[in-house]
Amino acid sequence: MDWNLLISQLVNSIQLGLLLFLLASGLTLIFGIMDFINLSHGSFYMMGAYFCGSIVAATGSFFAGIIVGLVGIFFLGALVEWLIARQLYKENHLDHVLVTFGLILVFDALVHIIWGPSGLSIPLPDFLNGQIQLGSLVFPIYRLVIISGGLAVAGILYLLISRTRLGMLIRAGASNRDMVESLGININRLFLFVFALGAAMAGFAGMLIAPITEATIGMGNDIIIIAFVVVIVGGIGSIKGAFYVALMIGFIDTMSRSYLDDFLELLASTAAAETAAPAISAMLVYVLMAVVLAFKPTGLFPPTAGNR
Amino acid sequence: MLLSANNRGNRVINQVKYSLLVAALALAGTAHADSVKIGFVSTLTTPAGVIGADIQNSVDLALEHIDNKMANLDVELFMEDDGFKPDVGKQKTDKLVKQNDVDFVAGYIWSHVLLASMNSVLSANKFLISANAGPSQVAGKRCHENFFSTSWQNDQTPMALGEHLNKEDIRSLYVMAPNYAAGKDMVAGVESIFKGEIKGKDLTKWGADAQLDFSAELAKAKASGAQALFVFYPGKAGPAFLKQYQQAGLQSVLPLYSVFTVDAISLPRLQKANLEGVLGSKNTQAWSPDLDNAANKRFVGDYLAKHGGYPSFYGAQAYDSIMLIQSAVESVNGDLSDKDAVRDALRLANYESVRGPYTYGNNGMPIQNFYLREVVEDDEGRWTTKVVETVFENHQDPYASDCKL
Numbered sequence: 012m013d014w015n016l017l018i019s020q021l022v023n024s025i026q027l028g029l030l031l032f033l034l035a036s037g038l039t040l041i042f043g044i045m046d047f048i049n050l051s052h053g054s055f056y057m058m059g060a061y062f063c064g065s066i067v068a069a070t071g072s073f074f075a076g077i078i079v080g081l082v083g084i085f086f087l088g089a090l091v092e093w094l095i096a097r098q099l100y101k102e103n104h105l106d107h108v109l110v111t112f113g114l115i116l117v118f119d120a121l122v123h124i125i126w127g128p129s130g131l132s133i134p135l136p137d138f139l140n141g142q143i144q145l146g147s148l149v150f151p152i153y154r155l156v157i158i159s160g161g162l163a164v165a166g167i168l169y170l171l172i173s174r175t176r177l178g179m180l181i182r183a184g185a186s187n188r189d190m191v192e193s194l195g196i197n198i199n200r201l202f203l204f205v206f207a208l209g210a211a212m213a214g215f216a217g218m219l220i221a222p223i224t225e226a227t228i229g230m231g232n233d234i235i236i237i238a239f240v241v242v243i244v245g246g247i248g249s250i251k252g253a254f255y256v257a258l259m260i261g262f263i264d265t266m267s268r269s270y271l272d273d274f275l276e277l278l279a280s281t282a283a284a285e286t287a288a289p290a291i292s293a294m295l296v297y298v299l300m301a302v303v304l305a306f307k308p309t310g311l312f313p314p315t316a317g318n319r
Numbered sequence: 320m321l322l323s324a325n326n327r328g329n330r331v332i333n334q335v336k337y338s339l340l341v342a343a344l345a346l347a348g349t350a351h352a353d354s355v356k357i358g359f360v361s362t363l364t365t366p367a368g369v370i371g372a373d374i375q376n377s378v379d380l381a382l383e384h385i386d387n388k389m390a391n392l393d394v395e396l397f398m399e400d401d402g403f404k405p406d407v408g409k410q411k412t413d414k415l416v417k418q419n420d421v422d423f424v425a426g427y428i429w430s431h432v433l434l435a436s437m438n439s440v441l442s443a444n445k446f447l448i449s450a451n452a453g454p455s456q457v458a459g460k461r462c463h464e465n466f467f468s469t470s471w472q473n474d475q476t477p478m479a480l481g482e483h484l485n486k487e488d489i490r491s492l493y494v495m496a497p498n499y500a501a502g503k504d505m506v507a508g509v510e511s512i513f514k515g516e517i518k519g520k521d522l523t524k525w526g527a528d529a530q531l532d533f534s535a536e537l538a539k540a541k542a543s544g545a546q547a548l549f550v551f552y553p554g555k556a557g558p559a560f561l562k563q564y565q566q567a568g569l570q571s572v573l574p575l576y577s578v579f580t581v582d583a584i585s586l587p588r589l590q591k592a593n594l595e596g597v598l599g600s601k602n603t604q605a606w607s608p609d610l611d612n613a614a615n616k617r618f619v620g621d622y623l624a625k626h627g628g629y630p631s632f633y634g635a636q637a638y639d640s641i642m643l644i645q646s647a648v649e650s651v652n653g654d655l656s657d658k659d660a661v662r663d664a665l666r667l668a669n670y671e672s673v674r675g676p677y678t679y680g681n682n683g684m685p686i687q688n689f690y691l692r693e694v695v696e697d698d699e700g701r702w703t704t705k706v707v708e709t710v711f712e713n714h715q716d717p718y719a720s721d722c723k724l
Contacts, residue, residue, distance in 0.1 A: 016542035023534040128368030130555060132562075134592045142568040151566040154534065223566070224531035224559045225588075227366040233528030268521075268535045289498045289522050 015148055020269050021262075026154050028261025029161025033216035034234060035241035035253040036168060037209020043248020043314060044184040045100055045202050048107040051091075051114035052213055052238070053231025059084045059214025060226035061122060064131035073136050077218055081211050088210025092203050100202075115232060122228050130227040139222075157219045164215060165254060172250055181205060185248035185314045240296055244303045246310030256311060260296055267292035354393045355648055355655065357641070358415030360408055360426040360436065363400035366555040369584055370428055370633050371400070374450070376626055377634030380618065381641035389645045390653035397421060401428075403526065405435035412436040416443045422655050423448060425640045428554075428633065430454035430473060430500035441465055444658060446665065450640040451633055453684065454500050455507070459718035462682040465658075467665050469639040469672075471605050472684045472716030473504030474511070476578045477551070479603040479689035479710040481512030484547065484576060490515040493545035493573070495536055495560075497525035497552065505551040505578060511717065518545035531559045537567050548573045550580055557585040558592070565596040577602045581694055583631035586702040598702065600694050605685070606635045606674040607692050607706045614642075614671035629703050635673045646670035678713075682722040686715045 038052050062083045067076035095114065099107055139153045172178035180201055183191045192198045217231065224230070241260055245252025271292050275284035303311060359378060363371040375398065387394050397419050401408035408427070415421050416439055424440045425448040427433040433452040440447040441463045449457075453472040457463075484492065494509065494517060496502035502522060510517060519539060524530040540548055548569070552560045557580040564575060581589075581602050589597050608619045608629050618638055622630040630638075647664035651657055666679050677687035689711040692704040 013542050016538055019538040019542070020535055023538060026534065027532070123364070128364065128366070128372060130366055130369070132558060132588050132592045140566055142566075149568060151563075151568070153566055220532070223563055225555065225562075227555060228368075229365060265535045268523075269539055272521075285520060285522060286498075289524055293524055 016269070018148060019150070020265055022150060022154065022158070024262040024265035025258065026157050026161075026261070027265055028258035029158055029165070030216050030220060031234070031238060031241055031261055032254050032257035033161060033164060033212045033219075034238040035245070035257050036165075036250055037212045038235075038238050039242040039245065039248055039250065039253045040181065040185070040205050041209050042242055044181060044188065044205055045096075046188070047096055047100060048104050048111065049096070049209075050108060050111040050235065051118065052209065053235030054115055054118035055084055055088060055210040055213040056217035056231035056234065057122065057226065057229070058087060058118065059211075059217035060133070060221035060230065061126055061131055062214070063218040064133045064221060064226045065126075067133050068131075073133070073139070073222075076133070077215075080218055081215060084214030085207045085211040088207035088214075089203055091210070092206035096206060097199070097202070119228050126226075128228065130225045131221075132225045133218075133222045135222045153222065160215070160219055164212060168212075168250065177201075177204070182314075237296060240300050244300050244310055246313035248314040249310065249312045252310055252312030252314075260299070263295050263299060264292065267295050354395045355389045355644070355653070356395045356397070356419060356421040356423075357644060358397045358399065358412070358419060358421040358424040358426075359637075360399050360401055360411055360415070360424065360432070361637075362403050362428055363398070365403045367403050367428070370554050370631070373584060373631045373634045374426070374428070374637040376622065377618075377630055377638040378641055380622055380625065381638045384617070384621075385641070385645055389648035390651075392648065392653045401432050401436075403429065403432075405429075405431045408432035409435045409439060412439045416440055416445060421445065423644050425644065426450050426637070427452045430504070433457065434500060437461075437463075437466070446644075446661065448640045448643060448665075450637045452501065453504075453716075455504050455718050456500075458682045458684050458716050459721035462722035462724055464662060464683075464724055467643065467679065467683040468685060469643055470636045470685075471687070471689075472718060473501050474508030474718070475689060475711075475714060475716050476603050476605065477505045477508030477549075478512045478717075479691070479714070480549065480576055480578055481509040482710050483601070483603065483691050484509075484549075485512065485514050489547045491518050491545045491547075492516070493518050493540040493543050493548050494520040495533070495540065495548070495550045495552075496522055497529065497556065498522035499525045501553075502551060509549055509578075515546075518543040529556060531556060533560055533563050534567075537563060537569065541567070541569060541573060545573065548575050550575065550577045552577070553579045554584065557581065558588045561585065561589060561594060561597055562592065565594050570596045575600050578604075579632075581704070582633075583608070583629040583703070584633075586694065586704075587628055590702045598694050598696065601707070602692055602694075602704070603689055603710060604632055604692055604704070605687050605689055606632050607690055607704050608635075609703070609705050610674060610690075612671070612673070612675050615673040615675075618673050629701065639670075639672050639674070642670045642672070643668065680715050680719045681724045682716075682719050684716050684719065686713050688712050689714055 041047050041049050059080055063076040063080035066079045067073055099110055141152050142149050143152050241253055241257045245256035272284050272288035275288055361371040361374050362368055397415055399411035401411055415424055423446045427449050428451045430452040434454055447466045449468040451470045453468055453470055458472045494506055496506050521536045646669050647661050650664040651660045668679055677685045680686050688709055691707045691710050693707050695705045697703050
């Protein structure tokens with residue numbers, strides 16, 4: 012057993028889990044509170060990366076890119092809620108899916124028109140490009156930045172949801188929307204804020220990953236599927252569920268990518284193991300979802316009054 | 320009453336319109352005798368669209384260089400987008416063959432797209448010119464007399480790299496490639512020649528939703544204790560991989576050898592991101608922008624002047640595909656009905672290729688030189704590749720003997 016490798020992979024899995032959490036937390040709030048299926052949530056992830064990249068290119072500062080980009084995505088999210096999502100809350104889920112799928116195409120085409128097909132690379136400041144030595148372990152600094160960024164946002168979100176009046180309304184909304192509305196709360200304003208907040212978190216995830224993978228058209232479309240798995244397995248509307256399940260899925264995905272082929276070699280030939288391992292590790296997440304849903308159809312942490 | 324009369328009137332008018340349309344289409348169909356129709360399948364959307372853009376530029380440049388004429392016939396080009404998907408590529412190929420009734424279908428960046436699409440072209444007795452993909456199946460058991468390549472068979476370039484690794488006395492290797500037809504060929508290619516030990520291997524998810532975060536694989540590669548790292552990450556995945564490779568600080572521990580990863584598509588991006596670790600890294604290829612022949616100088620020079628950057632090998636091969644077709648059309652004086660004569664002319668490869676002269680094997684794959692290239696900065700400060708030495712001379716792919724032609 013190579014312990015250094017195991018620890019490296021644990022760090023990698025936490026990084027992936029936190030990125031998933033940033034996406035899934037907004038998605039689960041929008042799904043849970045407004046009962047709105049937003050397939051185009053991944054577009055905010057993409058737009059976040061492009062906003063950040065353009066601002067970094069203009070100002071030369073990565074941090075300016077993050078801050079201005081976050082504000083931009085917050086307002087973009089508010090605009091989409093006000094123009095489009097708001098008109099659809101009363102319609103059924105199929106309509107949500109159709110319209111937000113259309114939105115994906117619109118955003119992808121917009122990016123193609125504005126930034127071209129070639130994608131946008133985001134240069135990092137030099138001190139983030141290096142490595143850090145901890146004992147016998149060497150980590151890329153930027154991976155640790157992603158982890159601390161993700162943890163910081165998770166912490167802020169926790170405080171917001173559990174310690175503020177606004178958070179109380181959000182929790183109440185996720186448990187029983189009609190009751191909140193009938194108590195005279197301005198539900199439109201609450202929805203607008205939650206949608207924009209979710210968009211900003213997705214955008215933040217996009218900004219964090221883009222310096223590694225570059226900002227590309229459709230970058231949100233594959234990760235959004237996994238984010239939906241997180242939402243469903245975690246329990247729709249549950250931030251806590253989204254956090255634990257995102258970390259769990261990050262762990263399963265990373266570990267299966269690193270150890271599954273060794274494990275399969277015990278059972279089958281090397282060639283078969285090499286071919287099967289990537290396919291099986293891509294499937295494992297969905298197997299997990301199927302198993303959880305078979306035993307707990309409402310997810311692992313469904314939002315009830317006490318469970319948060 | 321009035322309404323139904325109106326409806327009937329509309330129906331009659333519609334029928335007339337429809338017949339006129341059919342007649343017009345029939346006329347258009349007969350008019351094709353005085354043009355050469357070329358279908359070109361490439362990837363214009365998705366992140367891989369950057370490759371398609373370079374190919375489009377190079378095809379346009381080739382047509383410009385021949386004044387859009389082959390044997391005094393106008394060239395009609397139909398550019399189609401496969402969306403990086405085999406099923407879409409096949410649909411587009413069917414459309415080119417049946418609806419546009421093209422004489423040649425060229426292009427195909429991706430091996431899995433080519434494998435899905437090739438039968439549509441070949442069973443219609445048309446000519447298929449691959450300008451990039453070279454899957455082992457097409458070179459071996461599924462070879463066809465109407466198939467020609469202006470690129471290489473997938474295994475060849477990594478074989479040249481394996482040969483170079485042996486020469487440098489590298490004893491152990493870690494291998495990473497995407498999990499699809501070409502990725503497997505590339506791995507097979509390097510493994511067939513490399514004499515040392517393969518310490519580990521990762522085939523990562525590929526396609527429109529390809530895996531771009533290689534943190535887990537890089538950690539494994541580093542822990543494996545291999546002496547060098549071999550990768551194949553074409554198109555968009557290249558810069559993403561190289562960035563993470565440098566961020567993980569592996570240059571000093573695990574030197575990088577690559578095929579189809581460091582090219583004119585990735586280098587400008589890497590330069591923008593200041594990833595100097597790639598300077599001096601080595602790769603193998605059948606072509607390089609600095610190859611010293613008249614055709615290449617004209618192609619690279621005009622491309623640089625027009626687009627301000629170097630063409631990639633994808634572009635060079637696409638440029639060659641148009642020139643190869645032109646040579647065949649000229650030699651039959653534009654009479655494309657004589658398929659045997661066209662085939663014989665294609666087989667001669669009698670044109671000025673930008674890689675220099677080459678010949679065709681029995682399976683339609685080029686028998687050509689492979690070069691070791693190094694990443695350098697040119698006189699104007701642009702990052703590009705330079706030939707260091709010739710690794711293979713007149714190299715034929717290993718599958719040619721499986722081909723019954």
